[in-house]
Amino acid sequence: LMAILGLIVVWQYYQMQIMAGRILAVDIFDRSGIRMYVYVAPDDDHICEVCAASNGRVFLPSQVAKKKFSPHTKKCQRPMPCIGVVVGLYGAWLEARGVLEHLRNNGKKDGIQLSSEEVRALVNGQWERCISADTDRLGIHIIEALSYEKINPEVAIESYRYVINEVKEVRHLLFLVSAYLRLVQLLLRVGEEAEALEIVERFEARFPSTKRGPHFPSDEQREIMKTKKAQLLEGLPLQMSA
Structure with a gap:
C-alpha cells in the first residue's frame, strides 16, 4: 500500500512539473x-x-x-x-x-x-x-x-543574425534563405550598407551558384542578392522589396 501511495505522489509531482514546463512529457x-x-x-x-x-x-x-x-x-x-x-x-x-x-x-x-x-x-x-x-x-x-521587423528593427536584426549563425540541424535549414534575404533588407532599411554587403557575400559562400538542393535559394532569390551586391558595390540606390 505504501509503495502504491508513493507512486501516486511521484506521478502527481511529475504532472505538476509538466504543467509548469520544467520537464517534458514523453509521448x-x-x-x-x-x-x-x-x-x-x-x-x-x-x-x-x-x-x-x-x-x-x-x-x-x-x-x-x-x-x-x-x-x-x-x-x-x-x-x-x-x-x-x-x-x-x-x-x-x-x-x-x-x-x-x-x-x-x-x-x-x-x-x-x-x-x-x-x-x-x-x-x-x-x-x-x-x-x-x-x-x-x-x-x-x-x-x-x-x-518585429516594423515594430523594432534592432530586435529583428539581432534575431536574424542569430539564425544565420546558429543553424545546424537539418530541420532548421529551411529558415536560412529567408533569414539572409530579410536581414539584408532590414540592414539596408536602417542604413547599414557595409554589413548588408557582408551578409550578401556570406549568402553567396553558403549557397554556391553551382549547387542546388531542397533548402537552397531559388534562381530568383539568387538574382535578388546578386543585384543588391552590384548596387552596394557601385553605390547605387537599392530597391527595398525582397
Missing part, C-alpha cells in the same frame, strides 16, 4: 519533439494578401504531415512566392501551452489563427526558463525576427 508517438507548427510571414507591405492573412496560423503535426499541406487557404498571389516559414515548436512555457491547448481543442481540422499581437506574446513568454528552450530556441528567434 511515444512524438519522435521529433514538435507539438505544433506556426506559420509566420514578415510584417511587410510587399507580402501578398493571402500570405499576410495566413500569418499566425497554428497547426498540429498531423496536419503538417499531410501530403498536400499548405499554411495558406489560397495560392500565393506573387509570381515569386512571398517569404514565410512554418516553425515547429515543442512549446513548454506558459503562453505556448495555452496555444497548444487551444489548438488541440479547437483546431484539429484547420488549425487555429493567432493575431500578430498573440504571435509576439508567444515569443515574449518565459521560454528560456523552460525545459524546451534548447529545442525551441532557433524557432523562437526566426518568429521574433519576422514579427
Whole structure:
C-alpha cells in the first residue's frame, strides 16, 4: 500500500512539473519533439494578401504531415512566392501551452489563427526558463525576427543574425534563405550598407551558384542578392522589396 501511495505522489509531482514546463512529457508517438507548427510571414507591405492573412496560423503535426499541406487557404498571389516559414515548436512555457491547448481543442481540422499581437506574446513568454528552450530556441528567434521587423528593427536584426549563425540541424535549414534575404533588407532599411554587403557575400559562400538542393535559394532569390551586391558595390540606390 505504501509503495502504491508513493507512486501516486511521484506521478502527481511529475504532472505538476509538466504543467509548469520544467520537464517534458514523453509521448511515444512524438519522435521529433514538435507539438505544433506556426506559420509566420514578415510584417511587410510587399507580402501578398493571402500570405499576410495566413500569418499566425497554428497547426498540429498531423496536419503538417499531410501530403498536400499548405499554411495558406489560397495560392500565393506573387509570381515569386512571398517569404514565410512554418516553425515547429515543442512549446513548454506558459503562453505556448495555452496555444497548444487551444489548438488541440479547437483546431484539429484547420488549425487555429493567432493575431500578430498573440504571435509576439508567444515569443515574449518565459521560454528560456523552460525545459524546451534548447529545442525551441532557433524557432523562437526566426518568429521574433519576422514579427518585429516594423515594430523594432534592432530586435529583428539581432534575431536574424542569430539564425544565420546558429543553424545546424537539418530541420532548421529551411529558415536560412529567408533569414539572409530579410536581414539584408532590414540592414539596408536602417542604413547599414557595409554589413548588408557582408551578409550578401556570406549568402553567396553558403549557397554556391553551382549547387542546388531542397533548402537552397531559388534562381530568383539568387538574382535578388546578386543585384543588391552590384548596387552596394557601385553605390547605387537599392530597391527595398525582397
